[in-house]
Amino acid sequence: MANLVIAEHDHGSLKAATLNVITAATAIGGDVHVLVVGHNAKAAADAAAQVAGVSKVLLADGAAHAHQLPENTASQVVAVAGGYTHILAPATPHGKAVAPRVAALLDKAQISDIMKVIDADTFMRPIYAGNAYATVKSSDSVKVITVRGTAFAAAAQSGGSGAVETIAALGDGGLSSFVSAEIVKLERPELTAAKIIVSGGRGLGSGEKYREVLTPLADKLGAAMGASRAAVDAGYVPNDYQVGQTGKIVAPELYIAIGMSGAIQHLAGMKDSKVIVAINKDPDAPIFSVADYGLVADLFDAVPELTAKL
Amino acid sequence: MKVLVPVKRVVDYNVKVRVKADNSGVDIANVKMSMNPFCEIAVEEAVRLKEKGAVTEIVAVSAGVAQCQETLRNAMAIGADRGILIETDVELQPLAVAKLLKAVVDREQPQLVILGKQAIDDDANQTGQMLAALLNWGQATFASKVEIEGNAAKVTCEVDGGLETVSVKLPAIITTDLRLNEPRYATLPNIMKAKKKQLDTFKPADLGVDVTPRLTTLKVEEPPKRKGGVKVADVAALIDKLKNEAKVI
Numbered sequence: 001m002a003n004l005v006i007a008e009h010d011h012g013s014l015k016a017a018t019l020n021v022i023t024a025a026t027a028i029g030g031d032v033h034v035l036v037v038g039h040n041a042k043a044a045a046d047a048a049a050q051v052a053g054v055s056k057v058l059l060a061d062g063a064a065h066a067h068q069l070p071e072n073t074a075s076q077v078v079a080v081a082g083g084y085t086h087i088l089a090p091a092t093p094h095g096k097a098v099a100p101r102v103a104a105l106l107d108k109a110q111i112s113d114i115m116k117v118i119d120a121d122t123f124m125r126p127i128y129a130g131n132a133y134a135t136v137k138s139s140d141s142v143k144v145i146t147v148r149g150t151a152f153a154a155a156a157q158s159g160g161s162g163a164v165e166t167i168a169a170l171g172d173g174g175l176s177s178f179v180s181a182e183i184v185k186l187e188r189p190e191l192t193a194a195k196i197i198v199s200g201g202r203g204l205g206s207g208e209k210y211r212e213v214l215t216p217l218a219d220k221l222g223a224a225m226g227a228s229r230a231a232v233d234a235g236y237v238p239n240d241y242q243v244g245q246t247g248k249i250v251a252p253e254l255y256i257a258i259g260m261s262g263a264i265q266h267l268a269g270m271k272d273s274k275v276i277v278a279i280n281k282d283p284d285a286p287i288f289s290v291a292d293y294g295l296v297a298d299l300f301d302a303v304p305e306l307t308a309k310l
Numbered sequence: 311m312k313v314l315v316p317v318k319r320v321v322d323y324n325v326k327v328r329v330k331a332d333n334s335g336v337d338i339a340n341v342k343m344s345m346n347p348f349c350e351i352a353v354e355e356a357v358r359l360k361e362k363g364a365v366t367e368i369v370a371v372s373a374g375v376a377q378c379q380e381t382l383r384n385a386m387a388i389g390a391d392r393g394i395l396i397e398t399d400v401e402l403q404p405l406a407v408a409k410l411l412k413a414v415v416d417r418e419q420p421q422l423v424i425l426g427k428q429a430i431d432d433d434a435n436q437t438g439q440m441l442a443a444l445l446n447w448g449q450a451t452f453a454s455k456v457e458i459e460g461n462a463a464k465v466t467c468e469v470d471g472g473l474e475t476v477s478v479k480l481p482a483i484i485t486t487d488l489r490l491n492e493p494r495y496a497t498l499p500n501i502m503k504a505k506k507k508q509l510d511t512f513k514p515a516d517l518g519v520d521v522t523p524r525l526t527t528l529k530v531e532e533p534p535k536r537k538g539g540v541k542v543a544d545v546a547a548l549i550d551k552l553k554n555e556a557k558v559i
């Protein structure tokens with residue numbers, strides 16, 4: 001067996017999601033190789049070679065890969081796919097854009113968002129917003145897989161001794177081109193990697209209140225900040241704050257849900273948190289049914305008090 | 311320009327599904343079925359493009375059981391011009407759906423296919439990208455803004471950390487994210503009109519597509535239940551629990 005992990009990176013460094021995928025590949029068994037598709041991405045490839053469990057890194061470095069357009073990335077993956085039994089990517093926006101394209105080009109099914117490796121052909125994955133877990137077995141000779149990061153521990157970033165092998169980078173397929181990006185630089189821990197998350201819903205009432213009430217608490221706890229879809233839709237915070245079925249899947253040590261009702265689509269994104277705290281003025285809010293500690297209170301009183309007493 | 315919009319019939323998003331006692335799947339008998347919310351957004355976007363004059367015809371396609379007709383009628387009530395049903399009782403997986411859609415694209419020759427980014431039953435998030443690969447077309451996934459500019463579509467996509475805008479050459483595939491638009495409600499007159507719109511039915515065999523599943527579901531289980539915890543009296547009690555019981559702060 002041989003596993004090919006499609007690295008998530010920003011050319012200069014490896015993104016944390018790659019480390020969880022490497023752990024999933026290790027659980028499948030056999031060699032673990034990492035493919036870095038980028039431009040001036042030697043640093044990311046070198047970082048991948050250091051990761052425990054990685055025996056080889058393939059680097060496809062070329063101008064066509066500067067913006068990691070999924071069409072070009074997928075063609076590059078297919079060019080090296082021969083010989084691998086498993087091709088894995090993180091279930092991130094980029095991984096989700098690339099992996100199905102690879103699967104279709106290879107005429108293979110994809111197994112999305114796996115949470116557990118049962119054996120080399122069999123995997124557990126969530127369906128219906130995590131309200132059910134399906135165990136699925138693939139009859140394909142090559143398995144194309146996306147991996148739910150929170151379900152696998154991160155592989156150690158050192159201890160590996162993989163060799164970096166440069167492969168021919170393909171040119172641009174000409175199907176799409178990059179126009180612009182607006183990426184918000186976060187001062188805080190990334191949501192999917194944070195130990196503590198302070199998350200706010202429509203109960204906050206406005207973007208100003210979201211920041212005024214929640215930021216001091218998050219600062220004090222060194223926490224990342226999240227939100228419900230209602231809060232994102234109302235414009236309190238940018239879209240990548242959204243936790244849930246169609247947002248980020250998180251599993252911190254502590255998730256503090258403030259002024260949110262606990263819709264199943266939201267719960268789908270955070271119910272694997274170790275400890276959940278809910279602060280809501282409605283004693284019947286569904287969020288209390290998953291919260292380890294519930295506080296029925298007006299958030300505008302309770303949160304400042306909590307911040308002050310910590 | 312013609313647009314194809316694949317629409318999927320799924321368990322309504324308000325329904326909390328239950329796993330069957332024999333672990334063979336989820337119980338969807340007598341459960342309310344609706345159009346997948348992301349597909350509704352796709353239909354709405356196509357209708358808006360038509361209203362802006364960028365699109366001339368909208369064809370909705372659904373693959374699945376005979377009742378998918380209802381989903382197609384719903385799409386036509388929102389504004390699709392006609393519908394195509396690919397009728398089968400076989401459990402369809404994304405690769406099979408993508409192959410069926412490719413066959414429809416080959417016949418219909420649309421310049422754009424707008425799909426939902428994921429279906430809320432299987433949460434696979436694959437079909438659009440697979441279809442793009444089979445057609446060798448460009449793809450813009452998780453779209454939150456779409457503009458047609460000559461022979462390209464300028465699409466703003468939701469990515470990690472923010473937004474990225476790409477230009478995809480037409481013909482192309484777009485998959486919708488939640489913030490692309492808010493679908494309109496179908497009005498009664500439009501629901502009536504939709505009943506008269508053209509709806510053609512094919513079988514997978516008519517399209518020459520093998521839809522045999524590649525994945526077998528061995529079992530479906532309930533996720534581990536979180537035990538509802540306790541309510542605490544006040545902020546001081548909460549801090550005490552977090553420090554001394556849960557030991558997370």
Ligand SMILES: Cc1cc2nc3c(=O)[nH]c(=O)nc-3n(C[C@@H](O)[C@H](O)[C@H](O)COP(=O)(O)OP(=O)(O)OC[C@H]3O[C@@H](n4cnc5c(N)ncnc54)[C@H](O)[C@@H]3O)c2cc1C
Pocket residue numbers: 136315316317318319335346348349352371372373374401402403404407424425426427428429430431432433434435436437438525526527
């Ligand atoms: C009884 C039953 C059992 C099932 N068992 C399995 C199983 O074992 N394994 C499994 O993987 N899946 C199973 N499914 C779900 C499977 O049939 C999904 O429809 C298929 O996997 C597609 O996944 P998705 O809809 O999540 O695709 P996505 O890629 O998430 O769908 C994205 C978009 O593609 C389009 N689309 C998808 N399907 C259709 C369609 N049928 N017609 C028109 N447009 C469509 C829509 O625009 C949709 O928004 C089962 C379904 C049923 C009803």
Ligand SMILES: Cc1cc2nc3c(=O)[nH]c(=O)nc-3n(C[C@H](O)[C@H](O)[C@H](O)COP(=O)(O)OP(=O)(O)OC[C@H]3O[C@@H](n4cnc5c(N)ncnc54)[C@H](O)[C@@H]3O)c2cc1C
Pocket residue numbers: 200201202203204227228229230231242243244245246247248258259260261262263264265266269279280281282285297298299300323347348430
């Ligand atoms: C296809 C689909 C996908 C979706 N995906 C997601 C997703 O990924 N993530 C997500 O979050 N949602 C998602 N949703 C939306 C979801 O269904 C809910 O609408 C949303 O989560 C509600 O957000 P909320 O809890 O902030 O708002 P509400 O449900 O309005 O809850 C607000 C809560 O705040 C409380 N409150 C108000 N004022 C105060 C106060 N002063 N003090 C204390 N408490 C107060 C209220 O009691 C109430 O419980 C999705 C929906 C659909 C249809």
